Amino acid sequence: MFIIWTIICLVGMFGLISGALMFWSxxxxxIKNNTHNPLPLLSIIIPARNEEGRIEALLQSLKQQSFQRFELFVVDDGSTDRTDSVAxxxxxxxxxxxKVVHMGSGKSHACWTGAKxxxxxxxxxxxxxxxxxxETSLETLLLSYLDHGAEGVFSVQPYHKIKQVYENFSAVFNMIVMIGMNIFTPWREKFPAAGAFGPCILCDRENYFHAGGHxxxxxxxMDDFALAKVFRENQFPIFCYGGKGIISFRMYPEGWKQLIEGWAKNFATASKSTHGIVMLFINLWICGGFALIGGLIISFLEPNLVVIVISLFFYLLYTxxxxxxxxxxxxFYIWVFPLFPFLLxxxxxxxxxSLYLTKIVRTVTWKGRNIKV
Incomplete structure (x- = not known):
């Protein structure tokens, strides 16, 4: 039993090392002040389907921005609520x-409609x-894009703001979304970006239409991955950033059903774009977490103070x-992380x-639409 426990601890150690490497940065x-020439006219395009309860926070935040030289489009994607009147x-x-054809989520069509x-x-x-x-977040975003040459795709993953306990179960998903982009390891310069962060994408209009856009x-x-691919095929760069302090969102506030449906609709598909080495780190980290749970259980089955202390130490490290x-x-709430086995x-x-839906059923459901994969 001690040998098994030792092997489990080694797997856990490799998991901890992998966790550090996969999300190195x-x-x-x-945040910076505008020392450049006046920024150009911006077109903001918001695809929306039944977003009456969410879109107002975004529109209010736009109204408060210090940079106001923009035109604003909300593309109503077949809403049955009051999305259009709020906008x-x-x-x-x-x-x-x-009109949305039988394939695709409708979002790409909405983005294309607005862009035209x-x-x-x-x-x-x-x-x-x-x-x-x-109030300066939009200007900061635009200035950063300008600093990057104002070409290609500049994408930002919003910081996830949660309000209900069940929303903590999105924690690991949010981590993997960022890690899966390949560029947060120590070797970010060697791995190409897997895609772009769909919630916030900034690009040059000429680049967009040259590449073919949405x-x-x-x-x-995964419209964001597909868009990044067409930009990359046209030799345009892809930039990915975390949005903490700039832009936030609240995902799946309607409850468990929406949370599961939302993550399941695209996660297995997105994983195909993650670099093999990054995927190895992710798998080792997940396996290491499960292994340490096993190690902790074994340590209590054959009581040995040293073994129990070491098992608890590794468990707390993972936490x-x-x-x-x-x-x-x-x-995410700090108190949920000692329960990380449930998150995993x-x-x-x-x-x-998600694998079952995308590989066997070949259909996923989102916002009342059955989408063929």
Whole structure:
């Protein structure tokens, strides 16, 4: 039994090392003052389907921004609620999405519809559940894009703000979303970005239409990955940043059903774009967490004070590491992380369910639509 426990502890150690390497850094957008020439006209495009309860926070945050030289489009993607009237109340131009074919989520069509009406030099695509944190956040985002040469895709993963206990079960998913982009390891310069962060994408209008934009991603479930791919094929760079302090969102506030449905619809598909080495780190980290649970159980089956202390030490290390990594992506409750085995079990279960939907059923459901994969 001691040999088994030793092997388990070694697996746990490799898991801890992998956890450190897979999320070595999480670049944030630096806050700066505008020392450049006036920024160009911006077109903000918000695809929205039944977002009456969420979009107002975003529109209110836009109204408070120090940078106001933008036109605002909300593309109504077949909503059955009051999304359009809320958008009009904040001065947005509301467009109706083009007819959605049997493939794709509708979001790509909505983005393309908005882009074709846009007059701005730069295009900013925002999910309806996002919102800017400070009055200078939009200007900071634009200045950072300018510092990167104002070309290609500049994408930001919003910081996840949660309000209900069940939302903590998104913690591991948020970590993997960022880690899976390949660029947060010590070797970020060697691994190409797997895609872009869909909730906040900024690009040059000319680059966008030259590459084909969302028209090339119209059948994709993961529109952000598909868009990044067409930009990359046209030799445009892809930039990915964490949004803490700039932009936030609240995901799946309607409850468990929406949370599971939302993560299951695209997670297995997205994993195909993650670099093999990064995927190895992720798998080792997850296996290490499960292994340490086994090691802790074994230590109590054959009581030995030294073994129990070492097992508890590793368990607490994993707890601390999980909390540290997860809170780079959202304000998850600290007290849930000693229960990290349940977070890992939930993540694994939803991932397996996602594989079932995408590989066997070949259909996923989102916002009342059955989407063929």
């Amino acid at each position: 999480s670049p944030l957008i630096p 009009k109340r904040y001065g947005a131009t509301v467009l109706q999405n083009e 009406q846009a007059k701005g030099k730069w295009l900013l695509f925002l999910d309806a559940d996002t919102q800017f944190v400070h 028209e090339k991603a119209k059948t994709a479930i 601390g590491q999980t909390a540290f990594l997860a809170r780079k992506t959202g304000n 079990l939930f993540f694994t279960g939803v991932f397996v369910y």
